[in-house]
Amino acid sequence: MTLRLPSKSHHFTSFPPVSTTESPSLFDQLETRTTQELLKSINSLDQTIPALVAAAIPQLEVLVEATVQRLQNGGRLFYIGAGTSGRLGVLDASECPPTFGVPQGLVIGLIAGGDTAIRQAVENAEDNAEQAWRDLEAHQITDRDIVVGIAASGRTPYVIGGLEESRRRGIATGCVVCNAGSAVAAAAEFPVEVPTGPEFVTGSTRMKAGTAQKLVLNMLTTATMIRLGRVKGNKMVDMQMANQKLVDRGQRMLMEELGIGQEEAATLLTEHGSVRAAMAAYNGQ
Structure with missing residues (x-):
């Protein structure tokens, strides 16, 4: 099969200018580097x-x-x-x-x-x-x-x-x-x-x-x-109780904010479904 090249009059679409994210890496011969050298070099760039x-x-x-x-x-x-x-x-x-x-x-x-x-x-x-x-x-x-x-x-x-x-x-x-x-x-x-x-x-x-x-x-x-009011203090009071880790976190929030024990915090969270709702109920709001 013969490859037919376009004539000289053919108009090629020019490449766009090379963006900085596409420009050559400041590091070369990467395949010759040790693992430690690779990791340190990547980390040095990440720090910028x-x-x-x-x-x-x-x-x-x-x-x-x-x-x-x-x-x-x-x-x-x-x-x-x-x-x-x-x-x-x-x-x-x-x-x-x-x-x-x-x-x-x-x-x-x-x-x-x-x-x-x-x-x-x-x-x-x-x-x-x-x-x-x-x-x-x-x-x-x-x-x-x-x-x-x-x-x-x-x-x-x-x-x-x-x-x-x-x-x-x-x-x-x-x-x-x-x-x-x-x-x-x-x-x-x-x-x-x-x-x-x-x-x-x-x-x-x-x-x-x-x-x-x-x-x-x-x-x-x-x-x-x-x-938008979705954080109180520094806490995710509206987070979804999707797993045990988050339930435990919610209980700790209530214990810290309300000065109550773990058992009472667990009951409040179970009854009201979120830290915000539990706090509001406890405070009579």
């Missing part, structure tokens, strides 16, 4: 991430305030992302109900390729610029909601398309990206940019970029839920 996230706090503060406002007015928080970024959004969304006692569906994580993509890659899913809006429409999204796109590269079509269409329809938009000046950030009203630079393994954004995204999402939903 908290400072980079700290620099983005002014942007994140604006996004948190916008999210609080929407949720206070009956809206929801949607995450859209692909690959690692999508999985992190699904993870953060799934942990809000058990941690803060909010309803399922208040925070919703959508990933390119659907739930199948949580466990395995779905070919070309992230390249579909129309699919994110279809996924959002399936949840009857309205202009009371807010959509946050998550993309390490900042150029994922699934995310860009979802943000652009949301914004066109008057829906608030934010993003978490790991490159400066990206198309995703341009499509979002409230962008959060944490430029994390080259990865230890070139282009493996599940590492530094993923760590930065996880930190930002932790901060976004935790600060939002505290602002």
